[in-house]
């Protein structure tokens with residue numbers, strides 16, 4: 001991979017990003033790209049970016065072979081450099097060019113939403129993978145999959161990667177034969193210009209509720225909504241939940257760049273594609289889709305579908321994925337089979353037991369998702385006792401504590417409060433803060449700080465029709481404690497180990 005420096009400069013100029021440049025050789029070519037001084041920089045272009053960037057990082061990078069640096073201010077006069085007015089946009093633009101604009105070789109389907117991005121992306125991935133084996137990449141919060149071999153699958157650090165990493169991984173996917181990419185786009189991706197310059201073939205908007213508002217994320221809900229709706233402005237075809245909050249604003253954003261014919265609304269009613277629940281068991285849901293107008297009828301998706309995951313919200317996620325897959329020309333039978341076999345790590349995974357009820361492991365980790373999850377279980381299984389093991393993280397999302405208390409009071413029979421990524425706080429304090437807000441006349445509450453012991457206690461004391469929910473951690477393999485990622489076997493592994501002990 002390479003990039004001519006004069007080409008980089010003219011690209012920046014075209015996008016009104018260039019402030020000035022000082023380059024000793026016009027024909028200079030860079031064969032390396034980086035924003036991290038710890039990496040090799042031989043003959044490279046280095047980006048001085050980030051809230052915590054320090055001049056010494058550039059000096060370290062220079063000792064490792066940087067030829068040109070890009071920054072918003074001059075750090076070193078002696079070295080070739082390009083000064084820009086927006087380093088994040090410059091990073092995205094030049095990374096795309098450096099990696100040969102891999103986005104042009106991919107049909108890209110992107111989803112945003114406060115909840116359901118990962119789930120919907122996995123559903124879509126499973127369907128596309130059946131139709132186009134070895135040609136589908138997935139960039140999700142959980143895994144990034146850039147090819148068919150085991151070494152092409154790795155854990156993600158961010159929901160949407162930094163632009164350089166995004167284009168590098170797109171390039172890897174294309175090299176490995178990918179023609180389709182399914183990805184999650186977070187509001188932060190737009191806030192930080194990680195997807196600057198990208199036009200998506202399909203953009204899906206699932207929902208929006210207040211979340212991710214705080215010092216390091218969005219200053220206000222308005223800013224959160226503004227960033228989220230950018231996905232639709234930057235997508236050719238749009239898929240929108242008719243019942244999302246802020247529907248009018250979201251719909252108007254889609255209309256800015258797409259005709260009505262390129263906008264598909266899905267929902268429980270008043271949509272182009274209406275969803276009707278048919279039947280739910282403890283392990284799957286059956287629902288029906290019905291096109292209500294000519295545009296939707298052309299997708300030819302009417303009929304019944306079976307999903308191997310419960311939760312009425314998952315029917316919505318599935319509907320969005322089905323519409324996307326049909327637009328991408330996936331056959332009906334691949335959609336049906338893909339959906340039936342789809343599994344999403346840590347999202348509504350269920351474990352059947354012989355004598356200790358049914359266990360769900362789910363990533364619900366704020367009021368809206370916990371309410372959706374427990375509300376659904378309460379309605380579907382009115383005779384069951386709903387028993388929840390949950391904790392809330394330290395040093396972030398403090399409002400979740402009150403949110404969990406509210407959701408538990410509204411929809412749970414029993415709860416054990418425990419540890420979940422306490423960071424620099426005392427997990428006992430966090431549990432106390434959740435506990436204080438629970439209405440104890442409605443919920444039996446206990447606190448057991450050690451998470452595996454909390455899970456054991458809940459499983460051992462459950463039986464018959466009880467439903468045990470291990471919430472908020474999903475398949476997270478760490479507990480973040482005092483700045484260290486302490487390995488944690490995952491809730492699913494712990495629950496299965498306990499069952500082996502007590503049920504054989």
Ligand SMILES: CC(=O)N[C@H]1[C@@H](OP(=O)(O)OP(=O)(O)OC[C@H]2O[C@@H](n3ccc(=O)[nH]c3=O)[C@H](O)[C@@H]2O)O[C@H](CO)[C@@H](O)[C@@H]1O[C@H](C)C(=O)N[C@@H](C)C(=O)N[C@H](CCC(=O)O)C(=O)O
Pocket residue numbers: 035036037038049050051052053054057157158159160161162186187188189192212216217
């Ligand atoms: C606030 C924010 O968006 N921060 C992101 C941003 O950080 P930044 O650009 O400010 O960089 P920084 O961490 O301050 O570091 C400064 C720079 O110095 C460089 N450096 C640092 C040390 C060194 O020795 N040498 C060196 O060169 C670093 O490589 C970096 O370029 O860019 C970094 C990647 O380059 C991200 O890791 C980081 O995400 C933070 C940690 C994060 O977790 N953000 C969350 C809020 C987020 O983005 N979440 C959304 C999901 C939200 C949802 O669920 O909807 C996501 O998309 O994941």
Ligand SMILES: Nc1ncnc2c1ncn2[C@@H]1O[C@H](COP(=O)(O)OP(=O)(O)OP(=O)(O)O)[C@@H](O)[C@H]1O
Pocket residue numbers: 113114115116117118119120141159206207313314316317346347348362363364365368369370372373
């Ligand atoms: N459409 C939805 N509406 C409400 N809750 C949902 C929806 N889809 C999933 N959930 C709940 O939210 C949890 C997280 O789902 P998922 O990981 O798919 O969302 P996400 O948008 O990727 O979340 P995050 O941004 O927190 O990573 C699930 O475990 C489930 O409890």
